[in-house]
Amino acid sequence: MGKSSETEGYILAPDPEAVRLTRSVTGRDQTGALTEINVVEERPLTIFLNAREIVTAMTIGDYPEYLALGFLRNQGMITDADAVLGVEYDAESEAVVVRTEQVTRFEEKLTKKTRTSGCAVGTVFGDMMEGLEGLRLPLSAVKLSELYALASKINRTPSIYLSAGAIHGTVLCEGGQPLVYMEDVGRHNAVDKVAGWMLSEGVRPEGKLLYTTGRLTSEMVIKTALMGIPALVSRSGFTAWGVEIARQVGLTLVGRMRGQRFVCLSGEERLVWDIDPASVPDEPKKSARKGAE
């Protein structure tokens, strides 16, 4: 199968041959022989909200604007009420600045907070949970045929994971079709880049599904819920708190999805058994992705 058919239907697919994202490194294998392997890049990126330095993220380095925008949005640092004027990336200083029309509520809060305790780190987590109160994700169907089609397509999509490993992927999907496939050294970055892309392009979350190679932790569940996406699927496992939050907001949470098998621990009412899982071929060994966590 040619590359073109494997990325058919994608709006944004990974670019495993992009020069800046991986590097060839020479070392020794177990026999002592020289060996050359391809490893992923990892660079610091400092995110600013207007004049304020927010965080330095370690990232593979593609789509810094989407990463910054998605991060701030998923952390509740910018909301619908904030008009984003622009996002500027400066490669030399490894920094990206998100500018809003007016001072954000978050910046105001931060100013108060730093006057008292001096550090903003602790507030971030509270702000994320705050955004979940009263949130109920829209009802929509998740067909098993689509789940299996997605897993199969995503596993065959040329990616940095397949060429260099040590990376996480998050894929925005709709109706059995992967649309936007982001990869990053941190799984939170990959999902933030998807969020940033959706914001920039004005793409609505209804009817969408997120597929991730990483674990279904509270952080992944919260980000997905804050993005308004009603279903999150992974090859990997769950954490108890991730499951708890998913149930609280009505998110469909499917994990340990490999070949025919999967487990759904929340939001099973969305699942539609339109095909017999026994009819699905089991994962071929050669294309088997590892259980990246």
Next chain:
Amino acid sequence: MGKSSETEGYILAPDPEAVRLTRSVTGRDQTGALTEINVVEERPLTIFLNAREIVTAMTIGDYPEYLALGFLRNQGMITDADAVLGVEYDAESEAVVVRTEQVTRFEEKLTKKTRTSGCAVGTVFGDMMEGLEGLRLPLSAVKLSELYALASKINRTPSIYLSAGAIHGTVLCEGGQPLVYMEDVGRHNAVDKVAGWMLSEGVRPEGKLLYTTGRLTSEMVIKTALMGIPALVSRSGFTAWGVEIARQVGLTLVGRMRGQRFVCLSGEERLVWDIDPASVPDEPKKSARKGAE
């Protein structure tokens, strides 16, 4: 083989049956049948340095005192110069306080910093890199026979990974013997708990080796180097910057170690080929750990 022989020689081994660390959750499998699976817990833990709130970490919840102490040490927030008076954990408020005899240099710096830019997050990373300047790890031998013995022992050690998945492990080892095996939902927490244990017990890093189930990112390499441990080994892959820092400080970095195979991308001068890798049995399928990243 009985459990006792599998944990022989350990000072601290995982306790996969500990009640607080995993939870049984009911869901549906792909056939629609009810299924019950074991998932790991994930709890917030807020770390204080004296009166100052530093960070809220998401953790499985064991050894909060080691986690707090190791985190602050690995971030360069406490140093040898700071006399630690005590570490107090309060389960109800999910907080742990590390108290030092005098105000730390980090707290002084933070006070200055928050007066200007208002946020301490960005300084953390810079502080970690600062600790690496001029650091050269001691020379010591890493025998291949020990590497293979460690991988085999660790993979057979009863763990939360084997019983519930979705967790990372970091193991402090010496001469082919695993000593302290910590697990956590974040790989940085697992290594910080090892660091906290070493500090509390006054254990020296010379001649030790760290084994991790996670990727060899810059963060893992920096933490290992700051702990003074000369070798870091993983089943998982590398990032380019992790390799660069390892070479800079002279850390032996071995990755992609599965069965007979491995790749060494830094510090190969410590490796001693005392056995023929071809004589090592390949990893049996049933005990194969997944490539947790």
